[in-house]
Amino acid sequence: MAEKKVIVIPDGKICDYIDGxxxxxxxxxxxxxxxxxxxxxxxxxxxxxxxxxxxxxxxxxxxxxxxxxxxxxxxxxxxxxxxxxxxxxxxxxxxxxxxxxxxxxxxxxxxxxxxxxxxxxxxxxxxxxxxxxxxxxxxxxxxxxxxxxxxxNLDEVNRPSRTGLKNAYDDNLLFVFKTCHNHIYVNDGFQKQPAFFELLKVIFCKIEDERNIPSPLEFYTTSEERSNPDGQLTVQKRIRKIFERVKKRHGKIFDVNDEVKLSPRSLAYIVSELQRYSLLNTQIDIKGKAYEEIVGANLRGDRGEFFTPRNVMKMTVEMIHPQIGERVLDSSCGTGGFLVTAMTHVIAQLEQQMELSLKTKRSQWDMDTVRAYQDKIAEMAASDYFGFDLNPDLVKATKMNMVMNNDGSGNILQTNSLLPPHEWTADFRARLAVALGIDKNALRNHDTIAYFNVIVTNPPFGIKLPIKDKHILEQFDLAHVWVCDKETGGWEKTERLQSSVPPEILFIERCTQFLVPGGRMGIVLPDSILGAPGLGYIREWLIQNHRIIASVDLHADTFQPKNGTQTSVLILQKKKQEEKDKEEKSGIIADYNIFMTMVEKVGHDKRGNPLFVRDKDGNEILIPDTNSVLVHATTSTGEHTVSHEQRVKVRDDQTVLVPAIFARWKQEEGIGW
CATH class of the missing domain: 3.90.1570.30 (tt1808, chain A)
Structure with missing residues (x-):
């Protein structure tokens, strides 16, 4: 066999997708x-x-x-x-x-x-x-x-059929979202954040229309309708009818009096941009990137909301490996990226199980099987996936992310989860209790909230909003003053409270309180917590209460260009009470190995520009594009399938390598999850 030719690209160049x-x-x-x-x-x-x-x-x-x-x-x-x-x-x-x-x-x-x-x-x-x-x-x-x-075929341009809907490719869905948002911002006079939420309503209508099987699609505008005032009003009437169904289905997201406030002209334009795509069937990575990027551009607040890069979320979720039937929580859910990634990971397991059981691939399932599969996904979202955030706008954005990607909004609730549980709002406690299947009076204090098997989260950090409320601080060991024994190097907790504590420190302990014994957590933390001499008490507390499974040191540019804080991902497993009692009685902490690695390349530089894999001479390399679609063509010589090998650059990103290495190490260590 002839040796395969390696194609390289000099710095500052790209290889054209069509002609090479x-x-x-x-x-x-x-x-x-x-x-x-x-x-x-x-x-x-x-x-x-x-x-x-x-x-x-x-x-x-x-x-x-x-x-x-x-x-x-x-x-x-x-x-x-x-x-x-x-x-x-x-x-x-x-x-x-x-x-x-x-x-x-x-x-x-x-x-x-x-x-x-x-x-x-x-x-x-x-x-x-x-x-x-x-x-x-x-x-x-x-x-x-x-x-x-x-x-x-111009019929599909004007009124797409269900079979004619396209799955978005590469950054085209991001282009569409940006185009729509820009149109609303420029033409309707909305500021960026209200413009985003108006776009959100229309996206919900698109998804609702796709779900309304077997009825014909109603989310459309013909070119003629879009170009004249009467036609624009006709489109507005169709979309308002769909939005009434949206409000009934998603009463926790939209109020009964909510309406689409876009002008008929803008609404017709937005519909024309979105109508050709299937938002339910487009790959989750493409939808997630498009959605989270536009959310980040319009809803980023001033409370340390530096959203986790998608590659870091995927690495963390694959390492923590949530499974079917496990309750998953993100206690600082932001745009919902961690929850969507976790649920996607579990949906892949469900699909594999059903394929093995039915002995057929998903593409061959009949309509009843597809409906049963979708019902199971919705059931999982309703029972197993939870997200909390203080920002009500992000709560709404997370619900949308879950609906768009997994056909279910889960239990996404607005709250300050650091408050004592008895001070949580009555509505939050009631809704959480119903979702957990417990009496709301069982949520009494910080010792009675351990209901989650898996937590994946990036708590707000690096901000000047310390917690000073005594009623909050007294719930946490890490809010107390700790004293270091200079001879042994050990730390002892005192009865005195600190005057103020950064929220990320309290979130570590709150997440542990949320975990069931034996539950596991993947959490993004600033490196100061893991290395600063004065914060040794936090590390002591972590070791006392968890088995430290893994520590992944992330590159300094991971959160750039918005934030240069050096961070790591910790994978922790909460100790059971008998383990803690045994260690306390013997005075000896169990000895075990910890998986440790450094991610030196995250696929972008400090300005956010993408970085690609290079050969030994410094030239970027190309690989075949596995996502390219084979084209069924008709030419003068007859019908045939055309395979045109496009090539793409490879992101220089080491996070994609970590989960497989970790899985092998975990197997060697006898860790069963």
Whole structure:
């Protein structure tokens, strides 16, 4: 067998998704590459139909169009035969720009006699035009929802069928969310946060419509409706009808008097952008990245809410390995990323179990089996997944994240979980008790809240909001003054309370109080807790109350560009009372090994720019894109499946390696979960 050729990319270059040529890695190029992937993987155009930077003849000028497409792969690649032109710009270029805006696109379309379609995008604005030529030869442009797919079917552009919905690919869903949010912000006068929540309502309507099987889809706008006031009002009426069902289904998220406040014009635009995608079936990683990025951009508060990178969440969840039937909690849930990741991990186990039981792959299940599978997922979300947060906006955002990714909002509750349980609000205690299947009066104090098998969390830290309330502090050993014995180096707790304590220290102990004996926790903590000499009492308390399973030292850039705090992930298992009694009686802490590793590469630099794997000469390398879709094509030689091997860069990220290494170590140590 011939040796496989390794492809490398010099610094500052990218490999074009369509033609494989090396081009400068610029913001504009990022937009173009994302669109190219959408053309192939969503619209099913074949690479042989597409040319990049195609030279046009416009009078004496010879501009280059970013992307041009011909109707057939074997068409003569002439300007006269061009059917579709796409112009891609960086985010800072406005559509109204006289040189680089939509006027440029329309001038290109005008000089291509058979060019019917054009699209202009900068990732936050998008315009699609169909060229119309009257009998006198006058050219006009009609705005459309989207460009047609390779099969030319305009019905799916105007009113998608259930079978015609597309799964989003790469960053295209992020593009859509940003485009929609930007449209609301600019055209409806909402500030960023209210604009986000209006978008949230429309996304809920989209998901509700997808779930309304077998009825025809009602979440749509035709191009004609979108372009005239009467049609926009018709769309508004359809969406308001769907939103009434949303409020009934999600009464804990939306009030009975809530309504979609967008103008008819904006609502029709948002619907046109979202209608082609299946939000239920798109890969969870793609949905999660898009959703959490736009949430972070609009709801990040001032209470230390530096949301955990997705790769760190995935690493932590895979290490902690939640299982079917275990109760999972994130006591500082933020956007819900940890909960979605944990539930996704368990859903994969459920799918595997059902495939083994039925002896068929999920793609072959009948409708009744799919419905039973979805019901089980909803049941798990309702009984096993819990999230608490102080910020009510983040609570709502987390519920949406759970609905969008796992078809169930779980038990996401707003509270200050550091308060003594008897001071929790009556509503919070009642709802938590119902979800746990207990009497709310059982939640009496910090010794009576151990109901969770698994906790995955990133508590707020690095902030100047210390806890000073005596009623809160007296619940925690770590809020007391501890004294170090200089001879032995050991620490002893005194009866005196500290005057103030950073919240991250209290969250460590609160999470332990939430865990059942033998339960386990994956928690992101600042390294000062693990290394500062004056905080040795925390480490002493951790050892007394847990088996320290693993410590993963994260790179300093992990939370950049927002936060440069050095952090680690601790994997802990809460000791059972008999273990603690035995150690206290003998005066000897059980000896065991601890898994320790350093993650030196997290896939981005301190500015948040992505970093990719390089060869020994410093060049970035490419691998085949395993997510590319095979295209079923019809050409003059008949029907066949086209496999065009696109290649992509590899993120230089060591977090993806840790879970497998940890799993082998855990097996060697005889750790059974």
């Amino acid at each position: 040529k090396q081009r400068n890695d610029t913001p504009e190029e990022y937009v173009r590459q994302t669109i190219e992937k959408r053309l192939v993987n969503e619209h099913k155009y074949r690479p042989g139909q597409i040319k990049i930077e195609y030279t046009l003849h416009v009078g004496a000028n010879k501009p280059r169009a970013d992307i041009v497409i011909w109707e057939k792969e074997d068409d003569e690649k002439t300007q006269a035969n061009v059917k579709l032109i796409i112009e891609c710009k960086k985010e800072t270029v406005d559509a109204r720009n006289t040189k680089d805006g939509i006027a440029q696109l329309q001038s290109y379309m005008s000089v291509c006699p058979n060019c019917d379609w054009g699209m202009w995008t900068n990732s936050v604005q998008k315009y699609v035009f169909r060229k119309v030529v009257d009998e006198a030869g006058n050219i006009s442009f009609m705005e459309y929802n989207d460009i047609p797919a390779a099969d030319g």
